[in-house]
Amino acid sequence: MPSDTLILILAQDRGPGLDALTRQRTKAAVPFGGKYRVIDFTLANCLHSGLRQVLVLTQYKSHSLQKHLRDGWSIFNPELGEFITPVPPQMRECQDWYLGPFDAIRQNRYLIERNRASQVLVLQGGAIYRMDYAELARAHRETGAAITVATRAVPEPGSGRQARAVLDAGERILELHAPEPADVDGEGSEQQETMGVYLFDKALLLDALARYERGISPDTDLALDVIAPLTASQPVHAYRFGQTRGRVTPDRYWCDLTSIDAYYQANMALLRAEPPLDLYQPDWTILTYQGQHPPARTVPGPHSGTEGVFVNSMLAAGTVISGGGVNHSILFPQVRVEDGAIVEASILFQGVKVGAGAHLRQCIVEKDVVVAPGDQIGFDARRDRERFAVSPEGIVVVSGEDGQTRGLA
CATH class of the missing domain: 3.90.550.10 (Spore Coat Polysaccharide Biosynthesis Protein SpsA; Chain A)
Structure with a gap:
């Protein structure tokens, strides 16, 4: 067959x-x-x-x-x-x-x-x-x-x-x-x-x-x-x-x-305690390409000394949370969350950098976007719509087209 x-x-x-x-x-x-x-x-x-x-x-x-x-x-x-x-x-x-x-x-x-x-x-x-x-x-x-x-x-x-x-x-x-x-x-x-x-x-x-x-x-x-x-x-x-x-x-x-x-x-x-799609079934693994990146890790912030933390999230290889906090989010490879930054209920594509003190909520952030230190996205609907694409349910897609840096697909 x-x-x-x-x-x-x-x-x-x-x-x-x-x-x-x-x-x-x-x-x-x-x-x-x-x-x-x-x-x-x-x-x-x-x-x-x-x-x-x-x-x-x-x-x-x-x-x-x-x-x-x-x-x-x-x-x-x-x-x-x-x-x-x-x-x-x-x-x-x-x-x-x-x-x-x-x-x-x-x-x-x-x-x-x-x-x-x-x-x-x-x-x-x-x-x-x-x-x-x-x-x-x-x-x-x-x-x-x-x-x-x-x-x-x-x-x-x-x-x-x-x-x-x-x-x-x-x-x-x-x-x-x-x-x-x-x-x-x-x-x-x-x-x-x-x-x-x-x-x-x-x-x-x-x-x-x-x-x-x-x-x-x-x-x-x-x-x-x-x-x-x-x-x-x-x-x-x-x-x-x-x-x-x-x-x-x-x-x-x-x-x-x-x-x-x-x-x-x-x-x-995928973040539910019992997700509707089982990615962990050992006899039906999902193959993909993965770069040769070091393991994901959390480290204390260089200035505050605050521990990097993540709760109920997925972190791919090469990701570093340096004194920031990640909650109920999915981070692709080589993401960096800087000192005091907070990422909530968001999806960050490969190479995203979240600057110190920035705060993201219900965002999808495109590959290689740099979120400026102290920026807040996902809190002011009117401001978000002026800068980014926003879905009917309020999900903000940060594409980097507002002047932030980004790479190829």
Whole structure:
């Protein structure tokens, strides 16, 4: 099965709703959880599922992502037919960039045709979740499906942006439709939504790509425009997320990071006593690239002598709290918190320096930003909006564009 499945990871877009974090990088390359990039979760799922023929379709500001793939994921052996290969637009048929997710697949039809795999697994590179794709592939074979669509229970009626699936008793998908405010899939039934995980028989996918050569648009949706019309003529089955079969603890956690607030809450959830996403499951580790930095540490402030402290926080390698205080926060590598500075309920990307006496609350601070000594961010909403991007729920994204220093993505 591993050599019989080709993976296509869609990582070409900046991610609507994350503009403040994707000015220098694509959504899949956004930092997450103190040391990871978002795409690491999808790639780790592939690795642990034994699927090692992976094409990552890239486009928007892809340097950060491609560097990460080079440094952190050059672990597969090409002599065994294994690979993780970034694929920007090749323009073999035209001079267009990828118009959208489906067009990105269509433009790389030749890579699908020449691969010996008989099935193609299409994944989103911008979601956080853990799934055993090998188990999904087994269900695909057992049901005799031509397409298998991973679905999950909708948390609340009317919530979510993903296509809704109407299932029969045998888990065959009868209909896929756009979500509606009062969406109900039948009286008393549980609503299911798609997750951006689609397993195709290759011949069927190639036929669909050929039929959409003309009239492709940026809004062509893989679920609603391509798969939905096939439900009447092809066996299209659902694979319910979080089943007991498979090798991943069924935490049923999935987050698509559709906004700054969703991104912030997903990170903060990792600090709960029992987080909804278990990063510590020993047989399903999330791999990533880590620089060779010294251990994180706390030291007394050079002037006050006050001990550096942190409470209920994540500190990555190379971070130093020098007489400052960190509470309920996530600090990426090489962060420095100076004497008397306080960081509360915040996310600090790599290389951030918080000057002496500064105070941050509910902030996301971009890579290499230097927060001036004594500055206060997250306390005066009007002042914050004049200087930075602020989310609807009041999360301040400090990008350094107000004159502070910052580096590349």
